Amino acid sequence: MPGQWHELLKRRELVKNLVTRHLKVRYKSSSLGFLWSLLNPLLMTLVYWAVFSSVFTGWRKAGIENYAAYLVVGLFSWNFFAGSISDSATSFVGNVSLVKKVYFPRIILPVSAVLTNLVNFILSLVVVFTLLIMWKIPSGWENPSGICLLMLPLLILIELMLACGLSFFISSLNVLFRDVEHMLQVILFAGFFLTPVIYPYTLVVPEHLRLLYFLNPMACIIVSYQSILYHGNFPPPQLIYIPLVISIAVLIAGYRFLIKVEGIIVDQL
Amino acid sequence: MIVISIKGVSKNYLIQRGKEPTFKGAIMDWLKRREPFKAFHALEDVSFEIQKGETVGVIGENGSGKSTLLGIIAGILKPTSGEVKVQGSVATLLELGAGFHGDLSGRENIYLNGSILGFSKKEMDERYKAIVEFSELEKFINMPVKHFSSGMYVRLGFAIAVEVDPDILLIDEVLAVGDEHFQKKCLRRIEDFQKRGKTILFVSHALELVEEVCSRVILLEQGHVREEGRPRDVLRLYRKMVQERDERLRPREWGTKEAFITGVRFLRSGGKEEKRFFTGQPVIMEISYLAPKRVDSPVFGISIHGQDGKNFFGTNTKLENYPIDHIEGEGKIKLTIERLTLFKGAFFFNFSLHSQDHRIQYHHLDFTHQIEVENLREEDGFLKLPCRWELEV
Ligand SMILES: Nc1ncnc2c1ncn2[C@@H]1O[C@H](COP(=O)(O)OP(=O)(O)O)[C@@H](O)[C@H]1O
Ligand SMILES: [Mg+2]
Numbered sequence: 001m002p003g004q005w006h007e008l009l010k011r012r013e014l015v016k017n018l019v020t021r022h023l024k025v026r027y028k029s030s031s032l033g034f035l036w037s038l039l040n041p042l043l044m045t046l047v048y049w050a051v052f053s054s055v056f057t058g059w060r061k062a063g064i065e066n067y068a069a070y071l072v073v074g075l076f077s078w079n080f081f082a083g084s085i086s087d088s089a090t091s092f093v094g095n096v097s098l099v100k101k102v103y104f105p106r107i108i109l110p111v112s113a114v115l116t117n118l119v120n121f122i123l124s125l126v127v128v129f130t131l132l133i134m135w136k137i138p139s140g141w142e143n144p145s146g147i148c149l150l151m152l153p154l155l156i157l158i159e160l161m162l163a164c165g166l167s168f169f170i171s172s173l174n175v176l177f178r179d180v181e182h183m184l185q186v187i188l189f190a191g192f193f194l195t196p197v198i199y200p201y202t203l204v205v206p207e208h209l210r211l212l213y214f215l216n217p218m219a220c221i222i223v224s225y226q227s228i229l230y231h232g233n234f235p236p237p238q239l240i241y242i243p244l245v246i247s248i249a250v251l252i253a254g255y256r257f258l259i260k261v262e263g264i265i266v267d268q269l
Numbered sequence: 270m271i272v273i274s275i276k277g278v279s280k281n282y283l284i285q286r287g288k289e290p291t292f293k294g295a296i297m298d299w300l301k302r303r304e305p306f307k308a309f310h311a312l313e314d315v316s317f318e319i320q321k322g323e324t325v326g327v328i329g330e331n332g333s334g335k336s337t338l339l340g341i342i343a344g345i346l347k348p349t350s351g352e353v354k355v356q357g358s359v360a361t362l363l364e365l366g367a368g369f370h371g372d373l374s375g376r377e378n379i380y381l382n383g384s385i386l387g388f389s390k391k392e393m394d395e396r397y398k399a400i401v402e403f404s405e406l407e408k409f410i411n412m413p414v415k416h417f418s419s420g421m422y423v424r425l426g427f428a429i430a431v432e433v434d435p436d437i438l439l440i441d442e443v444l445a446v447g448d449e450h451f452q453k454k455c456l457r458r459i460e461d462f463q464k465r466g467k468t469i470l471f472v473s474h475a476l477e478l479v480e481e482v483c484s485r486v487i488l489l490e491q492g493h494v495r496e497e498g499r500p501r502d503v504l505r506l507y508r509k510m511v512q513e514r515d516e517r518l519r520p521r522e523w524g525t526k527e528a529f530i531t532g533v534r535f536l537r538s539g540g541k542e543e544k545r546f547f548t549g550q551p552v553i554m555e556i557s558y559l560a561p562k563r564v565d566s567p568v569f570g571i572s573i574h575g576q577d578g579k580n581f582f583g584t585n586t587k588l589e590n591y592p593i594d595h596i597e598g599e600g601k602i603k604l605t606i607e608r609l610t611l612f613k614g615a616f617f618f619n620f621s622l623h624s625q626d627h628r629i630q631y632h633h634l635d636f637t638h639q640i641e642v643e644n645l646r647e648e649d650g651f652l653k654l655p656c657r658w659e660l661e662v
Contacts, residue, residue: 014384021373021381095370096541102361102368103344104385177292263347267282268290 007105014104018112022087023119037120038127041075048075048198062203063231069137070230074197076128077225080121081163081218082188087113088167089174089181096269106262107255110167118160128229137230148227148234155228158240159221162247168254175265195219196226217243217250271356272437272468273319273342278351280312280337280492284545284643307643311337312492315351321436324459324469326479326500328507329489331639332544332615335472338489339363339439342470357436357468360386362426362443371415375406375425378414382429396432403454404428418599419532419557424451431458438462441472456482474520476504518578518617524632528560528567528596530620533638548613548644548653552606556620563597566625571604574617574636575651581611587625610653613644 008015027033049068053059059067091109092099099106174180195218196204205213214220220243224235284307312334319325327335340346341353343361368385369378379400383393401410404424414422423443430438438459444452459482462469473479479486479500486503488496490510496503511519536553537543546552556569570585586593586602593602618638622631 011384011387013387013389014381017381017384021370021377025372098368098370098385100345100368101363102382102385103359176290177295178289179291179293183292264283266346 008107008111011104011108015108015112015115018108019115019119022112022116026116026120034123038124041072041079041124044075045071052198058203062200064200066135066137069132069135070200070226071198072128072131073226073229074195074222076121076124077159077222078192078195078197078218080117081159081221082192083120084114084117084163085166085170085188086184087117088163088171089184091167091171092175092265092269093178093181099266099269106265107168107258110171110258111164113171114160114163114167117163118156121156132229148232151224151228151234151240154240155221155224155235158217158243158247161251162217162221162243165247165250165252165254168258172258172261172265175268176261191216191218195222197222214239214242215246217246270321271318271354272321273356273470274352274354275318275338275342276316276352278312278315278338278341278348278353279310280334280341280346281308281310281349283307284309289539310492312341312348315489315492315494317487317494317497319468319470321468322463322466323485324463324471324483326483326486327470327472327489328474328476328479328486328503329495330511332491332641333489334492335489336363336441339441339470339472343439355437358386358433359437359439360430360433360435361439361441362423362430363439363441369414369422369425372413374412375401375404375410375414375417378425379429383433386433386435388433400425400428400432403432403458405451418559420448420451427455427458431462435467437468437470439470442474444473444475444478476508480504518574518576518636520637521635522633522637523635524622524630527562527629527631528558528564528622529632530556530622530634531559531599532557533618533620533634535618535638535640544639545641545643546609548609548611548642548646550609552609552640554604554606554618555601556604557599557601558596558622559599560596563595564631565595567593567596567631568623568625569593569602569604570621570623572619572621573611574619576615576617578617578636581616581651585621609642611642612651612653613642614651615639615641 026037032039045068048071053067059065059070064070088110091113092106095109098104099109170180170184174184194213194216201210201213201219201223214223220239224239224243227233227235227239315334315338327338329335337346339361340363341348342355343359343363344355345361345363368382370381373381376397379397380390380393383396384390388396401407404421404427406421406425406428409417409421414425417425426443430440444455456478459469463482469482471479471483483500485498486500487494488503488507495510496506534542534555534557535544535546536555537546538551538553540553554571558569560567568585568587570583572583573581575581616639617636618640619636620634620638622633623629624631
């Protein structure tokens with residue numbers, strides 16, 4: 001088991017190089033650079049806000065005073081996940097010359113795709129916090145419950161592990177079946193609506209389905225982000241346990257899977 | 270001390286039916302109970318050992334498994350069965366580009382490559398100057414490598430491989446690409462490596478070179494070790510083998526070289542390089558050329574030959590009414606065969622570059638390029654002709 005993890009640490013430099021390269025390409029490809037990566041979630045916020053705050057007026061009753069702020073929290077955290085997953089699809093397919101010509105632990109490629117999105121997410125948190133402070137949200141931060149922010153790193157770690165584990169599956173499956181990339185977009189689209197990014201689950205999901213609903217680790221994670229960043233509360237413990245256990249399981253399973261099919265991947269590329 | 274030990278190594282490739290493997294296709298295969306893969310035995314039960322300080326040549330015809338063997342030793346490919354033990358740091362220089370990223374500049378690729386080999390930025394800083402100097406690419410080092418010619422790729426790749434100073438150097442057919450000046454330089458460096466007790470594994474078609482630099486030669490034939498021993502003896506056997514095959518099939522390049530073909534890549538419609546195609550698929554050939562001086566109205570041609578040398582098809586830019594006004598410097602020309610109507614087998618693709626009236630033959634590559642064709646249906650023969658059955662009562 002330690003095999004590639006250990007090598008991964010040994011090749012920190014390579015991971016760093018790959019992440020820098022991804023970021024460079026991403027920020028260089030448009031004149032707006034880093035701002036561009038903020039534009040997408042901010043525009044989405046605007047669109048959902050424009051649509052839903054006018055057709056639906058029950059936000060206040062559902063405990064959401066500022067729907068735009070609620071959206072910002074959910075969309076940025078979701079984008080970290082969705083971006084990692086869709087980028088990892090091309091980790092192997094888009095790096096044929098590297099994979100076929102030199103040896104290095106292949107796990108580095110999906111890991112660096114996810115880390116790129118992590119860096120981007122952490123940078124964009126600055127914007128999220130700026131907006132939240134501007135909007136004076138949550139009111140709870142000023143009082144002692146501001147310590148709930150201490151949960152944020154753990155939450156990011158859980159999301160990171162989940163994204164890594166899934167990226168191991170997606171990156172290698174996309175070599176074995178080249179249409180995975182296309183199916184992925186549909187699945188992510190469905191996942192987006194199965195996760196309370198643009199609506200509060202208390203309003204939409206019936207009581208008796210909640211248990212099922214929160215088997216989706218992203219649902220737990222997003223609710224926890226909203227709880228910490230929007231409401232200024234500690235999330236319910238089970239919304240941390242559930243995704244923690246699932247993400248560790250996915251990480252281990254994904255790792256095993258990648259190691260198992262690694263040989264075939266190189267042959268098939 | 271044994272630094273490379275290979276015991277009973279076999280490698281099977283799974284060949285997919287159809288073009289790209291898809292999930293949809295896999296479900297169809299499963300529903301129709303078709304075997305989704307065909308196994309191809311690229312190496313079978315290969316065993317040998319290499320001592321520290323040896324320079325071992327690996328020779329054999331195209332498709333005999335040389336590159337596969339090197340890939341396995343480098344750790345890039347996993348053997349299907351058998352045991353591989355390698356001691357010491359390894360640098361690989363496999364066919365074209367030791368793992369470069371096209372969008373990055375030469376400079377960035379040096380650092381990327383260094384980090385792949387496990388070197389820190391600082392360690393690469395120390396080597397950077399020597400690498401650029403050896404490659405003689407100072408002027409191009411900030412250009413994306415996708416604009417490099419194949420010769421430039423090799424220079425950069427070789428420079429990195431030797432400057433990181435590995436214990437074991439694996440070289441696959443790359444020296445033939447560079448110009449003579451650079452080849453000599455590489456050879457001197459290889460000799461220097463030998464003197465310092467490094468181990469080199471060396472795949473080449475240049476038999477004289479193999480004879481000159483290798484202390485031992487391994488001859489592969491269809492995935493088996495056919496012979497192994499002193500260069501002279503093994504090469505004699507190999508030359509005889511090649512000669513025994515039709516004399517005409519000897520790989521040959523000739524011409525005045527006023528302009529010449531520097532490389533040919535076979536691509537699928539998606540642009541992926543490939544040596545194996547399926548009946549009915551499109552095949553794209555990307556021919557790179559170099560005309561040191563302006564050449565007016567050149568004609569590019571190709572011909573396809575079977576294993577007995579028989580010519581199946583030939584055409585050129587003149588016959589296809591594609592006049593080329595002139596060429597100068599480096600460039601590429603692409604030929605697309607819309608549907609490959611050949612059946613299963615290995616076929617030679619010969620390339621030529623000559624004047625409008627055939628008087629001046631600039632450059633010919635005869636029997637140097639081969640592709641394999643797989644047919645997924647049970648048809649017989651060499652050639653697929655469009656046809657239709659109709660029952661009349
Ligand atoms: N990834 C692959 N998938 C399927 N077949 C392959 C693959 N790589 C190589 N082969 C086949 O394996 C055989 C040996 O190839 P290779 O090792 O490249 O030979 P050589 O280097 O001696 O020309 C060839 O028939 C080749 O077509
Ligand atoms: Mg080869």
